[in-house]
Structures are given as structure tokens and as C-alpha cells.
Amino acid sequence: MPYGYHGKILRVDLSSGNIEVETQPESFYRTYMGGGAMGTYYLLREVKKGADPLGPENLLAVFPSVVTGATIAGQSRINVNAKSPMSGAIGDSQAGGFFPAEFKFAGFDGVIFRGQSKKWVYLSIIDGKAELHNASHLTGKLTGEVDSLLKQEIGGEKAQVMQIGPAAEKGVRFSGIVNMANRLNGRTGMGLVMASKKLKAIVVRGHGKPKIADPKALADLNKIGAQWIPTNPNVESVGRLGTASVVLPQNTFGTLPTHNYNEGQFVRAESISGEKMAATILKTRDTCYACTVRCKRVVEIKEGKYPFDPIYGGPEYETIGTFGSYCGIDDLAVVSMAHQICDMHGVDTISCGATIAFAMECYERGIITKEETGGIDLRFGNGDAMLEVLTQIVTKSGKLGVILAEGSARAAMIWGKGADECLITCKNEEVPAHMPQAKRSLALIYAVNPFGADHQSSEHDWMYEKGIASELYLGRLATMGLTEPQEPMSLGEEKVKFAYLSQAFYSMMDSLDLCQFVYGPAWCLFGPVETVSMIKAVTGWDVTIEELIQVGIRRINLMRTFNAREGFTRKDDTLPKKFFKPLGGTGPTSGIAVGKEEFEAALNMYYGLHGWTNKGVPTPDALKKSGIDWAAEYLPA
Ligand code: SF4
Numbered sequence: 001m002p003y004g005y006h007g008k009i010l011r012v013d014l015s016s017g018n019i020e021v022e023t024q025p026e027s028f029y030r031t032y033m034g035g036g037a038m039g040t041y042y043l044l045r046e047v048k049k050g051a052d053p054l055g056p057e058n059l060l061a062v063f064p065s066v067v068t069g070a071t072i073a074g075q076s077r078i079n080v081n082a083k084s085p086m087s088g089a090i091g092d093s094q095a096g097g098f099f100p101a102e103f104k105f106a107g108f109d110g111v112i113f114r115g116q117s118k119k120w121v122y123l124s125i126i127d128g129k130a131e132l133h134n135a136s137h138l139t140g141k142l143t144g145e146v147d148s149l150l151k152q153e154i155g156g157e158k159a160q161v162m163q164i165g166p167a168a169e170k171g172v173r174f175s176g177i178v179n180m181a182n183r184l185n186g187r188t189g190m191g192l193v194m195a196s197k198k199l200k201a202i203v204v205r206g207h208g209k210p211k212i213a214d215p216k217a218l219a220d221l222n223k224i225g226a227q228w229i230p231t232n233p234n235v236e237s238v239g240r241l242g243t244a245s246v247v248l249p250q251n252t253f254g255t256l257p258t259h260n261y262n263e264g265q266f267v268r269a270e271s272i273s274g275e276k277m278a279a280t281i282l283k284t285r286d287t288c289y290a291c292t293v294r295c296k297r298v299v300e301i302k303e304g305k306y307p308f309d310p311i312y313g314g315p316e317y318e319t320i321g322t323f324g325s326y327c328g329i330d331d332l333a334v335v336s337m338a339h340q341i342c343d344m345h346g347v348d349t350i351s352c353g354a355t356i357a358f359a360m361e362c363y364e365r366g367i368i369t370k371e372e373t374g375g376i377d378l379r380f381g382n383g384d385a386m387l388e389v390l391t392q393i394v395t396k397s398g399k400l401g402v403i404l405a406e407g408s409a410r411a412a413m414i415w416g417k418g419a420d421e422c423l424i425t426c427k428n429e430e431v432p433a434h435m436p437q438a439k440r441s442l443a444l445i446y447a448v449n450p451f452g453a454d455h456q457s458s459e460h461d462w463m464y465e466k467g468i469a470s471e472l473y474l475g476r477l478a479t480m481g482l483t484e485p486q487e488p489m490s491l492g493e494e495k496v497k498f499a500y501l502s503q504a505f506y507s508m509m510d511s512l513d514l515c516q517f518v519y520g521p522a523w524c525l526f527g528p529v530e531t532v533s534m535i536k537a538v539t540g541w542d543v544t545i546e547e548l549i550q551v552g553i554r555r556i557n558l559m560r561t562f563n564a565r566e567g568f569t570r571k572d573d574t575l576p577k578k579f580f581k582p583l584g585g586t587g588p589t590s591g592i593a594v595g596k597e598e599f600e601a602a603l604n605m606y607y608g609l610h611g612w613t614n615k616g617v618p619t620p621d622a623l624k625k626s627g628i629d630w631a632a633e634y635l636p637a
Contacts, residue, residue, distance in 0.1 A: 015115030034065025039081030074518025165346020182313030213540030263585025321433025322353025
């Protein structure tokens with residue numbers, strides 16, 4: 001019997017209704033470990049070049065990892081992969097909560113869906129038994145309602161539900177997959193793929209906790225982690241104030257994207273801060289399975305124009321950034337209402353908020369008028385207009401809602417007239433609320449990341465910059481061979497190495513489905529040394545930091561090979577035009593921009609570190625070094 005996993009993966013063919021169990025050897029688990037590496041392994045092998053992301057031939061791969069469900073902080077996360085309907089490239093998204101651990105307890109290490117059902121169905125996995133059920137009675141209902149109905153119908157109160165909301169049923173492109181009615185696999189349109197398969201939900205319940213190799217070592221590490229929380233300022237504040245704790249520091253540094261990324265400071269940032277939330281609408285803190293950091297927020301608003309039901313949790317920093325400062329909105333109740341609408345209907349708050357901010361800029365610049373908005377005065381700062389447009393998007397109604405439900409990149413093509421100048425997308429995916437103008441290695445990673453701009457795919461520059469990074473963080477980075485902290489806003493050779501190695505580490509974490517506030521190369525609760533100890537304690541494998549970095553590089557190579565086969569090359573590894581123009585506004589980042597030459601040089605160095613061609617395509621040699629020489633047959637001729 002293996003430690004940490006079951007050795008069983010479910011295969012569900014939604015066209016035929018056939019369910020099978022696949023087994024894989026230990027070497028497979030040690031090579032890929034779970035999450036995005038395992039998901040992409042199947043996508044690359046089984047989804048043919050040019051497949052329609054919304055057709056039966058696309059796979060939807062749902063994977064926790066070999067450590068999910070162990071009793072320690074930061075392991076209860078789950079990854080979804082499919083070919084993305086937003087980009088046509090690989091899609092990838094993670095979420096936390098109690099669903100991921102419960103999925104493991106239900107008896108499997110992952111589930112892969114193929115085909116398309118004729119009618120709406122949901123899958124239950126209860127103590128090792130998987131069954132498909134009719135879901136026609138659940139369509140059109142809000143996520144909170146479906147969560148509750150499915151618990152009554154099957155599995156009981158302790159069952160966990162992962163579902164698509166009504167927005168995905170209607171075809172909103174940036175639909176996500178929701179668990180607990182407030183945790184989202186939000187990015188890259190994975191909810192729309194699930195809807196295309198007419199799969200409404202997955203319900204899990206079980207008692208089959210995988211065996212742990214060294215329970216005492218795991219318990220000791222968990223105890224140490226709880227003791228370290230108060231001594232690590234970043235982790236302490238993310239627990240105390242949630243991810244919204246970074247609103248004010250970002251504003252001070254001039255990196256709080258404001259007015260659709262035209263400025264880096266929002267004059268009313270205080271009004272949408274974590275401190276403001278704690279002092280006004282916070283009801284309680286929430287957590288994911290076994291996590292002592294407890295960063296999740298639950299807010300409640302009982303009266304007024306914007307009531308908030310606590311079952312939908314509370315807004316994260318990214319949601320506050322996109323619906324708040326991006327849109328110039330300074331009312332936390334309005335931002336919370338936007339969060340609630342997104343969770344109820346099941347859409348990604350980053351893509352949705354950023355798409356509305358894009359439309360606001362188009363309106364302010366006269367690219368669209370009240371003719372296109374249906375009479376809505378879509379100025380920056382108009383909260384009610386923002387909520388009206390948001391409601392149109394999630395219900396795919398109204399002239400504006402139907403267009404914006406396709407995301408900003410497609411809307412820009414429809415509107416023309418220079419609307420693309422207002423875009424903040426990479427590979428058609430809206431950019432999160434961390435400004436690469438001031439974090440230059442992030443500019444590189446936004447561009448090269450296989451599934452579009454992502455703020456959680458590498459360590460941010462400040463952790464490796466002189467005068468900013470603490471001794472603890474620099475000491476941790478040194479264990480990965482990063483020993484020369486750099487000047488702020490640099491993007492030279494050493495920064496590119498930092499980007500490459502820290503992306504590999506984060507990529508490993510997205511294969512092991514680890515929370516990036518708990519494990520990481522620098523600022524989190526546990527650094528690389530403790531990450532190794534945790535994986536050893538759970539699996540019994542004698543892993544090293546180097547082996548873990550190779551898992552991350554392997555995932556990136558698999559994803560880039562998938563993309564290369566679809567025709568993605570260097571031309572797609574680029575940034576929004578806006579990032580190369582000086583920022584407006586006031587504060588420390590006013591007037592700065594990413595330099596084009598510096599960026600192109602960094603791309604060359606990055607490709608070189610991977611051993612790829614100068615077009616950004618993996619070579620057979622690079623795949624061989626990564627232990628996946630089999631993948632070379634999928635490279636373009
Ligand atoms: S730090 Fe927050 S998001 Fe991460 S596992 Fe803990 S509660 Fe969940």
C-alpha cells in the first residue's frame with residue numbers, strides 16, 4: 001500500500017456513461033506527483049491537436065496530489081486542466097477548501113472526464129463508489145442553493161460539492177468551478193469546459209485517508225508551523241487580515257493597479273483595505289482543511305443596498321483589485337456584492353472585474369458610447385453601473401453583457417477603434433492585480449506562463465531585491481542557488497535565473513497542489529527545506545529540493561509542448577501594449593514602463609535556461625533532460 005495516495009484514478013466517459021478505474025505504478029506518481037503535471041500528462045497524450053475546447057474530445061482533468069488530505073497546513077487544494085476556451089492553449093486553475101481533502105478520502109487520486117453527456121449529470125464519489133446521476137433539477141440554480149441541495153440529496157452535511165454555476169450553463173467564457181460555494185478554480189475558463197460536457201457537479205464523501213509514511217514527523221512540522229505564524233509578518237497579516245492585507249502596501253509601493261492599470265496608486269485605497277474590512281463587514285475567519293493560517297474571510301452585510309450572504313465567503317485581494325481600484329471603486333460593500341454575484345453564478349473574479357475595467361476605459365476614451373452600453377454611464381468609479389454590467393455578464397444578457405461575457409480580448413476585436421490599447425491580457429487571459437512595471441521578473445513570467453498571466457506562478461521580485469527582502473527570505477532562496485539579491489526594478493541575468501527557478505518551484509507546488517501562502521521559495525510559512533520534509537513525511541520518498549524543482553520544470557515542459565503543438569510560439573509570449581508605456585498617476589511608479597529591449601533579452605535568457613529554441617519551443621533534448629523524452633513525439637515538425 002503506497003503512502004499519501006491510493007494508486008487509483010477514475011476515468012469517466014460522459015458520452016457513454018462508462019466509468020473505469022485506472023492504476024499507475026509508483027514511478028508515475030513520483031514523476032508527476034499530481035495537480036497540473038498529472039493533468040497535462042493526460043491532456044498532451046489524449047487531446048488531439050486542434051481539438052475544440054468545448055467539444056467532446058477535450059478532457060477535463062481534476063487532480064489533487066500525493067500529499068492532499070494529509071493533516072498539515074496548506075495541502076488541501078485541487079487542480080483542473082483542460083484545453084482552455086479562452087486561449088486555445090493549456091488551461092490550468094487551482095482552488096482550496098475542504099473539497100480537495102474530501103476528494104482524496106473518497107478513494108481516488110484524480111478523475112478524468114472525456115466526451116459529452118446528452119443531459120445534465122453530476123458525479124458522486126462516496127467511499128470508493130462512483131456514480132452518475134441526473135442533474136436536470138439543478139440547472140439554473142445559484143451555487144449556494146445547489147451546494148445545499150446536493151448535500152441533502154447525497155452524502156450528507158459532510159459531503160463536499162464542486163460545481164459549475166448558471167453562468168457556465170449560459171456560456172460565459174471565463175466561468176470557473178466552485179466548491180463550498182466560495183472557492184473557485186476560477187482561471188482559464190475551466191467552468192465552461194465542464195459545462196460543455198453537461199457535467200453540473202462532483203459530490204465527494206469518504207473515510208479513506210491515505211496512510212502517512214511518518215505521522216510523527218508530519219505532526220511535529222505542523223506544530224512548528226503553528227508556532228511560526230506570529231513570527232512571520234507576511235503570514236501573520238495574511239491570516240489576520242486575509243489577502244486584502246496587501247492592499248495598502250501595494251498602494252504605498254505604487255503597484256495597486258488603478259483605472260485599468262493606467263496608474264499604480266488609488267487615492268481611496270484605505271476604503272477597500274483589509275483593515276477596513278476587519279473593522280466593518282468581517283463576520284469571521286475561515287480556513288481550508290487542516291490549515292492553521294486561516295486566511296479566508298467571511299463577511300456579512302444585513303442591511304442596505306448591497307446585502308451579503310456569508311455562505312459566499314468574502315473578497316480576496318485580487319477581487320478587491322479588479323472590482324475596486326481597477327474600476328476606480330472605493331466602496332467595500334459594492335466590491336463585496338460583485339464578489340458575491342461572481343460566486344453565486346460561478347465566474348472568475350479576476351477576468352470579470354478586469355473585463356469591466358477595460359470596458360470602463362473604452363467608454364471614457366469614447367471607443368464605446370451609451371449606444372454600446374445600452375445607456376449605462378460606465379465611468380470609472382460608478383459602482384452601480386459596474387454591478388449592472390456585471391449582472392448582464394453573468395446572465396449573458398443585454399447588448400453589453402453578451403459581448404463582455406466573451407472576455408476583454410474578444411470584446412476588443414468586436415469594437416475595434418483602438419480598443420486593444422486598453423487591453424490588459426496575456427494569451428487572452430486578464431492580468432491579475434500585481435504590476436509587472438515595478439516587478440520586472442513578473443513581466444517575464446506573465447508573458448511566458450503557458451496559461452496566461454498569473455501572479456502565483458513565480459516568486460515576486462521584492463523577495464530577491466536589495467533593501468527589501470528579509471534575511472529569512474534570502475536564506476531560503478539561497479537553498480535553491482539564488483545567492484545574489486538584485487537591485488529593485490532590474491531584469492538582468494540573475495533576475496531571469498530567479499524567475500526561472502522560482503517559477504519551477506511554484507510549478508512543483510501546482511503539481512503537489514500546495515497553498516502558496518504556506519509553502520514557497522521565500523516569504524511563506526514554510527520554505528524549501530520544510531517543503532521537502534513535509535513531502536518526505538507524507539510519502540516516504542527521499543526527495544530533495546533539486547528533485548522537486550525538476551517536477552516543476554517537467555510540468556512547464558509538458559504545458560509548453562501542448563501549446564507548441566497548437567501553434568503557440570514566441571509571438572504569444574508577450575505583454576499588453578500598455579505595459580511598455582509610462583504609467584500615469586502619482587507615486588513611486590509614475591512614469592515607469594517595462595523596456596522592450598530588456599524584455600526581449602530576458603525572453604532569450606529564459607528560453608536558454610530551459611534549453612528551448614529561440615521561438616520558445618521545447619527541444620527533444622530539453623524534454624529528455626526533464627525525464628519526459630516520450631513527449632517529443634508531440635512537438636511540431
Ligand atoms: S493559507 Fe489560506 S488559502 Fe492557504 S490553505 Fe490556509 S486557509 Fe487555505
